[in-house]
Amino acid sequence: MNSTAKLAAYYEKKQQLGASLQYRSDTPIRLLKDTSNLFRDRKPMDGPGLNVKNFNRVIRVAPEEGFVEVEGMTSYVDLTRECLKSGVMPTVVPQLKSITVGGAVSGIGIESSSFKYGLVHETLQELDILLADGTTLTCTPKNEHQRLFFGFPNSYGTLGYALKLKIKVIPVKPYVRVTHIHHHDVAAYFADIDNKCSQDIDFIDGVIFGPGEYFLTIGEFTDSAPYSSDYSFKNIYYRSVRERESDYLKVEDYIWRWDTDWFWCSQYIFAQNPIVRRLLGPKRLNSITYTKIMRWNRRYNIAHNLNLLFGLHSEAVIQDVEIPLALCPNFLDFYFNTIRFTPVWVCPIQPLDNNAKFPLYPMDPDTLYVNFGFWNVIKSQKKMAPAHYNRLLEQKVSEFGGMKSLYSDAYYSPEQFWNIYNKDEYSQLKNRYDPKGQFKDLYAKCVQHG
Numbered sequence: 001m002n003s004t005a006k007l008a009a010y011y012e013k014k015q016q017l018g019a020s021l022q023y024r025s026d027t028p029i030r031l032l033k034d035t036s037n038l039f040r041d042r043k044p045m046d047g048p049g050l051n052v053k054n055f056n057r058v059i060r061v062a063p064e065e066g067f068v069e070v071e072g073m074t075s076y077v078d079l080t081r082e083c084l085k086s087g088v089m090p091t092v093v094p095q096l097k098s099i100t101v102g103g104a105v106s107g108i109g110i111e112s113s114s115f116k117y118g119l120v121h122e123t124l125q126e127l128d129i130l131l132a133d134g135t136t137l138t139c140t141p142k143n144e145h146q147r148l149f150f151g152f153p154n155s156y157g158t159l160g161y162a163l164k165l166k167i168k169v170i171p172v173k174p175y176v177r178v179t180h181i182h183h184h185d186v187a188a189y190f191a192d193i194d195n196k197c198s199q200d201i202d203f204i205d206g207v208i209f210g211p212g213e214y215f216l217t218i219g220e221f222t223d224s225a226p227y228s229s230d231y232s233f234k235n236i237y238y239r240s241v242r243e244r245e246s247d248y249l250k251v252e253d254y255i256w257r258w259d260t261d262w263f264w265c266s267q268y269i270f271a272q273n274p275i276v277r278r279l280l281g282p283k284r285l286n287s288i289t290y291t292k293i294m295r296w297n298r299r300y301n302i303a304h305n306l307n308l309l310f311g312l313h314s315e316a317v318i319q320d321v322e323i324p325l326a327l328c329p330n331f332l333d334f335y336f337n338t339i340r341f342t343p344v345w346v347c348p349i350q351p352l353d354n355n356a357k358f359p360l361y362p363m364d365p366d367t368l369y370v371n372f373g374f375w376n377v378i379k380s381q382k383k384m385a386p387a388h389y390n391r392l393l394e395q396k397v398s399e400f401g402g403m404k405s406l407y408s409d410a411y412y413s414p415e416q417f418w419n420i421y422n423k424d425e426y427s428q429l430k431n432r433y434d435p436k437g438q439f440k441d442l443y444a445k446c447v448q449h450g
Contacts (some may be wrong), residue, residue: 001314003069010071013054014128014136014163014199021050029132036107052130055163058082062443067125068169072102072162080255089171089251091117095258102162106155108361108405110320110371112203112219115348117168119361121153122352124168129159132438136163141357151429153362154421156406156437156446170306172220176203176254178238178247181216189214190328190370193348199367203254206346207241211336215241216346219254231257233282236272238264238343260288263376264343269293303377313383317376317390317410319340322349322369325401331372334396339389345373349435359425360442363403387411406446417443 001009029050055071058079062068070079072371076090077097083089087269103364105127108122110284119122126140129148135323137160139149183189189206190199196204197216204217213324225248231237237257240247249257271285279287297303306315316408317339323331325348335344349369363369385391391411398420404410414421426442 006057006059007069010057010059010164013183014236015403017052017130017163018134018136021130021132022241028440030440047318050161052161059164061088061169061340063088063169063171067167067357069164069166070101071164071335073106075099076104077256079250083169084172087171090257091123091168091170091173092120093255093265097256097259098286098288098291101167103167105162105165106157107407108154108320110347111348112217112347114203114367114371115197115204115350116202118244118352119153119349121358121361124149124153126223126422128160128164130161130163132160132434132436146323148239148429150357151359151425153358154406155426155429156443157234158442159179160269160363160439164232168368172251173223174251175222175225175262176219176249177222177225178203178249178254179218179220180242180245180247181218181223183214183216184212186211186271186329188324188331189216192216193346193370194325195388197348199273204348208239208332208342208346210342212243217241221251222248223418228253232260233285234262234277236261245256259287260285263345263373263375264292265430273281276354286296290425301309306314307379312379312382313381314377314379315387315389316409317374317378317386317393318375319375319390319393320371320405320407321361321393321397321402322371323397323400324364325368325370327402328370328402331396331400331402335372335374338392339374341376341378342372345371347373348372359422369402410447412444412447417447 015059031125052073056073056078057071058074059069059071061083068079068090075097076093076099079101080089080093092111092113094104094108094111104120105124126138127149128136128138129152131137137145137148138151139145139185141149148159152162181190181192192203193216196216202221206214206216208214228248228250229235229240231240231253237260262330266272266285269290271280277285304314347370349371351363351365387409390409394404394410394412410417421442
């Protein structure tokens with residue numbers, strides 16, 4: 001099917017979906033889909049969900065014009081595959097294959113190109129948003145719906161759903177050469193991040209294995225390579241960061257280098273054991289499998305109940321936070337004295353000039369931030385207050401002028417939450433675009449597990 005036919009099919013699906021919403025004008029609306037990369041519990045859905053599963057096509061890749069037009073439920077693995085056929089990739093590709101384009105824009109998406117292109121929503125040029133009344137609005141940074149365009153990121157489906165998006169793409173080369181730099185001193189580590197972010201390179205991220213083990217990884221496109229490493233089955237990418245000074249990966253393998261082992265979280269289901277790994281096979285070694293297992297575990301509280309059986313109290317701390325570069329050593333000092341578990345993923349973000357216009361996730365466009373990602377469970381024989389460590393983290397991130405993603409559990413009071421995520425602007429957007437409140441309120445959805 002060519003792009004003209006795909007676009008015609010999109011308009012037909014959009015019309016049918018909009019008409020279905022007009023018959024339930026007072027019914028709460030929730031998205032119906034097979035996968036989710038949210039790591040917070042949600043209340044069971046009452047009534048039928050809004051089925052947008054078939055909005056999953058790449059409509060057009062336009063390498064000469066520098067964009068791709070894609071439907072909102074398209075996964076990044078499908079989007080990236082189509083883009084690479086034309087010698088381009090989305091400017092920012094989140095690390096996990098199952099993340100959808102619409103999800104990354106309505107939430108927060110990041111990767112090792114974010115020091116150059118910002119967060120996923122900053123690569124957005126246009127989007128069609130389905131409102132609760134069945135209307136679809138085409139929003140751009142300059143048209144009459146610009147306020148919704150800039151207010152959509154970090155709204156998590158509480159203002160509407162992204163049905164079609166136009167996002168920026170960049171040319172790629174066949175390979176990525178990676179260089180792993182080991183720092184022993186924390187101040188030198190973040191100074192090097194600052195320095196590297198001003199250089200003409202393509203990718204930057206890093207891994208902290210513990211105090212004194214600070215690794216920075218630089219990625220650069222290259223036309224040829226003496227070899228290419230494969231981290232899709234037997235070999236484990238994050239281990240190579242410690243073991244090698246340089247490496248070469250095919251561009252697609254670089255993009256999905258973290259997906260095979262869900263960064264390093266596959267170890268929690270024993271998938272890094274060679275025998276278990278062979279039994280799973282390469283088709284099951286991916287974030288989609290691990291997410292299903294995680295949800296199964298949370299549904300039945302298996303790990304929690306096992307910990308109690310052995311006299312242990314546990315708290316999951318699954319979070320991503322952005323901290324201004326100048327305060328990163330202070331944040332790590334707090335981290336290693338409270339949360340402690342490693343590895344920790346590190347990824348610098350330099351917001352673009354227009355980032356100040358994204359009011360629900362405000363970041364200073366003149367500041368270089370560093371994202372810290374850490375995902376594990378703290379176990380102790382001492383029983384702490386509920387969400388003890390997560391609340392400490394939220395407090396410290398606010399003290400440092402940072403931001404915390406809302407894909408995972410949050411424990412803010414309403415006052416704390418809206419002071420960070422801009423209650424005035426959100427309320428005005430909500431009153432204008434969802435006046436009947438058919439979509440959940442952002443606080444209710446992200447903190448109260450609505």
